[in-house]
Amino acid sequence: MSVGIRDVARVAGVSTATVSRALGRGPVSDAVREQVEAAVRATGYRPNLSARRLRSKAAQTIGLIVADIRNPFFTAVSRAVEDAAYAAGMRVILCNTDEDPAREAMYLRLMEEERVTGVIFAPTKVTADGLRADSLSFPTVFIDRSGLPGAHDSVVLDNAAAASALVDHLVAQGFKRVGGLFGSTSSTARERQAGYAAAMLRYDLAPLARSVAPNATAAETEAVRWLSQPDRPEALILSNGLMLMGAVRAARTLGLAVPRDLALAGFDNEPWTDLVEPGLTVIEQPVAEIGSQAMRLLFERIEQPSQPVRKVTLSGRAVLRGSTRRG
Amino acid sequence: MSVGIRDVARVAGVSTATVSRALGRGPVSDAVREQVEAAVRATGYRPNLSARRLRSKAAQTIGLIVADIRNPFFTAVSRAVEDAAYAAGMRVILCNTDEDPAREAMYLRLMEEERVTGVIFAPTKVTADGLRADSLSFPTVFIDRSGLPGAHDSVVLDNAAAASALVDHLVAQGFKRVGGLFGSTSSTARERQAGYAAAMLRYDLAPLARSVAPNATAAETEAVRWLSQPDRPEALILSNGLMLMGAVRAARTLGLAVPRDLALAGFDNEPWTDLVEPGLTVIEQPVAEIGSQAMRLLFERIEQPSQPVRKVTLSGRAVLRGSTRRG
DNA sequence: GCAGGTTGTGAAAACGTTTTCATAAAGAAC
DNA sequence: GTTCTTTATGAAAACGTTTTCACAACCTGC
Known part of the structure; x- marks a missing residue:
């Protein structure tokens, strides 16, 4: 059937231990190493990684x-x-x-x-x-x-610092009712939310944060609900790229012009974020x-x-x- | 050290063969199966998949x-x-x-x-x-x-049909100088190119096809070069989503308005394609x-x-x- | 010329399972 | 009650490697 290390050993005229050493790292003479390599080529031998892992205890x-x-x-x-x-x-x-x-x-x-x-x-x-x-x-x-x-x-x-930077920028641009929509499952979303809230308080602004499942559709649904309210935020921070996409969709649905009716900022500098007009402000992660x-x-x-x-x-x-x- | 099937067997008071059968599919009495499962829980046993694969010859x-x-x-x-x-x-x-x-x-x-x-x-x-x-x-x-x-x-x-459909649509819209930028490495790109060319010929239009590496930057570079020529195409078909993105970038760089100065169509209905104005016509793949x-x-x-x-x-x-x- | 490395090699054990083979017990068919 | 299946089980072989152990051959330093 399948060719194993024994076959290689037989063809090369050495023991299986020597074949193993020649293929891995082990002390073998140059002559033997060449013989083994020739035998490997001749037989079409392919080591069985399961056997190797079992014996060597290195799963790689x-x-x-x-x-x-x-x-x-x-x-x-x-x-x-x-x-x-x-x-x-x-x-x-x-x-x-x-x-x-x-x-x-x-x-x-x-x-x-x-x-x-x-x-x-x-x-x-x-x-x-x-x-x-x-x-x-x-x-x-x-x-x-x-x-x-x-x-x-x-x-x-540094999630808190990144979220804070977005708040800094939005506030510097004159936005005051800055909302934040964050994921609900990860420590990262929590940290971004905390950084956002802390920054808002530094400017004596009321943090307006909500949490949803960190995906595009959940974010879109929640954003539509939120932005339909009379006291809707004039700017929104989203805690990842998928949610940012959901927010863009929500703005489209509601006919809100960005940034005139709604400013948007988020995370993840994905290739499309500079293609959708007027370009989306984001935190680029390395x-x-x-x-x-x-x-x-x-x-x-x-x-x-x-x-x-x-x-x-x-x-x-x-x-x-x-x-x-x-x- | 690590707990193996022998340990489970000893704790359960059966042989290793029986443990193996109880864990997989094999005829074992309900009483023994329960004993084995209890022993597994008690010992915290985790089967070694390398050993299992080696013996059973099923890599899964x-x-x-x-x-x-x-x-x-x-x-x-x-x-x-x-x-x-x-x-x-x-x-x-x-x-x-x-x-x-x-x-x-x-x-x-x-x-x-x-x-x-x-x-x-x-x-x-x-x-x-x-x-x-x-x-x-x-x-x-x-x-x-x-x-x-x-x-x-x-x-x-059905790549040829899909490319052909894009040509049909563009021609129906009144475009005549329809160019095609296709990937150079895959059979798929070739088929799309062939479908494009055949459709063009059906309309007595001259196919204008070029090939580049199927990524965004190569497509952008080539598109900029091509669209800078005086007899540039008035519509462009791209053979995948990355290249479509490159073409959008090229149009931006050259200040060409879509679709007024340049119509664009491509493959892959990625989430961003309907967000970039005025929405990109694409073939959606299942x-x-x-x-x-x-x-x-x-x-x-x-x-x-x-x-x-x-x-x-x-x-x-x-x-x-x-x-x-x-x- | 001899003790003490070092180097290259082979035989056999080991890795942790599943599978084969054998067998005992239990049930079915007459 | 015998014989024939079927079912549940254990002992031991097998999977294809690497590693351990042993040893012979060759050096080196004196």
Whole structure:
């Protein structure tokens, strides 16, 4: 049937141990190494990674658990994670949780069964708060969201500062009734909401915050409801790219001109945000950097399991466009 | 150290074989099954999937090889593939090739070493044309693109018809100098180009087609060059969503109003295409359907390896918006 | 010329499961 | 009551590698 290491050994005229050493790193003479390589070519041998993993206890596999790969933020991060993983000779198993704690639990169990080398995880708040430092049997780095302080390595945005910057800009433009629509499931949304509220209070303005599921349709529905009220906000901050899209839709539905009737600002500098007139003001997240930093932290954690927990905080960049220009 | 099936067996007072049967499907008495389940809970046992795969020769793993997960078309398809895979108890390994045949070859070799259950693959033209029916040691379904006729199962769009529909619409609107900018690496782009050219000829119009790398920046650069010429086209068809975005950017750069100075039509009904004024006319691809059909074909191929090769052709839906409305 | 490395190699154990084979017990058919 | 199935179980083999252990051959330093 299938050609195994024994066949290669027979063809090369050596033992299986020598073949294993020649293919991996081990002391073998140059002559033997060439013989083995020739035998591999001759037989078309392909190592069986399951057997290798079982014996060597090195899965060479990274788990990537995110809410939804269709969220462009996660798409971009995942690409950076995969590039780093494959560059290090590792595979990536991708999991979508849809912000559902039950699915998160299921995938975490799967990661255990796979005996993964490590995991990059964007947890919901409820899951993150339940995970103590020793809850997971594998090295884990949180991205975009953090959990209990000091429990896990993480790479996050300075969310409060970013939200604050948006408020600063809107207030400087003369907007006063600035509302905020934030996601309800992640620590990140909470931090953005807190940063927003704190900034508003600094200007002696009343924070007007609401929370919904962090997706486009939920945001659109809520925005339509909110903006139909007589005392509707004159500016709206959205806590991610999907929700920003929902808000744009809501403004269209209600016939509100941006920024004359409604100013809009949000997160995630997605390619389309500068194409929709008059351009959307957003906080740009360093998505590739988040992914690669997360992998760096993960690899360093794997090498030094007992080193202190680290949290890398990256700054967003405010990209100011027409959607927040004062009429 | 780690708890294995022997520990569970000892705690439950049965043999490892019985534990294995109780956990999988096998004839065991209800009493024993309960004992085993209790022992699993008591010990915190997690099966080692590498060992299971090695022995059972069932990897329960699907490989998904696409050009770039950041292309929203592939993002959406991948989500559908993953949903179907996890629903069937399988894992997904995701690979990005960047349209590079060398990386495609590398990932195909990886799939062999993983002994994957099957692969969903969007190959470049050069790789697809080199793959005969017996070139791959695992069941494979091509998506978005097809290879040698009858060599592999595939799920594709009726690309020629879709491109033709765009030409029909543009001509009906009164446009005559209709150009086409197509990707250079995939069979799909070729088919769209052919459909475009055939339709143009049907109207006694001269086809004006160019090919570039299928990404936003290459399309933008080429579009700027093309649209700067005195005899520039009055309408442009783009062969995917990224290129359509590049063309929108080019029009902005050159100060061309859409559709007055330039009509635009493309593929992929991405969420932003109706937000950028005056709305972009596109062919909507049934992305979720493509992913789930591909998985269906794959599973059926796994069950009946020798059944005839099948090709599922799905139709796109023309979404007509302002970008193609005549002056 | 000899003790003490170092280097290259093979035989066999080990990794943690599932599967095969054998067997005992229980039920069905006569 | 015998024989023939069927069902539930355990002992041991098997999956395809890597790693351990042992050892021989070759160096090095004196």
